[in-house]
Amino acid sequence: MAPWLAAAAVAGMTVMQAPASAQTPAPLQEWQYSAGVPLEKMMEPQIPTWQVAVGAAAAFQPRYDGADRYHFEGGPSVDIRYSDLYFASTGEGFGANVAQGQNWRISIAAAYDLGRRGQDDDEHLHGLGNINPAPELKLAADYVVSQSFPLVLRADIRRSFGGSNGWVGDLGAYMPLPGSSKTFFWFAGPSLTFADSKYMNSWFGVNETQAADSQYSYYHASAGLKSAGFGVSAIWFFQKHWFAACDFALEQLVGSAARSPITQRSSNGVLDLSINYQF
Helix, strand or coil: CCHHHHHHHHHHCCCCCCCCCCCCCCCCCHHHHHCCHHHHHHHCCCCCCEEEEEEEEEEEEECCCCCCCEEEEEEEEEEEEECCCEEEECCCEEEEEEEEECCEEEEEEEEEECCECHHHCHHHHCCCCCECCEEEEEEEEEEECCCCCCCEEEEEEEEECCCCCCEEEEEEEEEECCCCCCCEEEEEEEEEEEECHHHHHHHHCECHHHHHHCCCCCECCCCEEEEEEEEEEEEEECCCCEEEEEEEEEEEECHHHHHCCCCCCCEEEEEEEEEEEEC
16 A cells, blocks of 8 residues: 555545535535545544544535536534444435445435525526425445555435436546645545436526526426536644645536526536534
């Protein structure tokens, strides 16, 4: 194992990036919500029974997916894990690892989509109505190639109950980067996001009623590839129990999402920062 990777594992690979507004559609990569979790068992066989980190986070991100205006959002940063089985996280949701091995896991979790409000940008969203907040069910799988080549492959699929009432999923990969140490480590990788027609039309389509009430013409958004992105996550332990976490990601909308009249900007970014205490 590379020395820098071993140091990162000893430092606590499962410290989470916890976005202030988790699960709101934004350029943050899905793997960034759980960066490092699949690596811990491979690098550190003795996993503590309890792992708890709490803090405060702030994010600078688009007002909605495809917006050209940004805003700040703040909130708590929480990540609680019990015996490598159950977890409660502002990023990953409330769930459990239902099957796992030394270098893989399958998890199921309940999360929450905050939706989109017309008042987020009345100039562009007037007449489109709201996408209401809704609970989500998420099934995810992570696989680590090997200790010597710690590439993590991730796939997930999510279904909202209310709101868009659609299916959305991600295929991603990331790995720890050289330059990591006992007090600093970071990850980077790409991601692709796919969605069904219900999800795509909720966020990017314009139905006949919306066309009559808004400035837009009727538009049907097709199912398929929604976006491609790339993310970088970093963690710095500046004291024994205190650490700072930073996530940066870029997203490029493609296909029907990019061509939608609602989309003001097809390329977006997000920056998330948090200060946390690990018990």
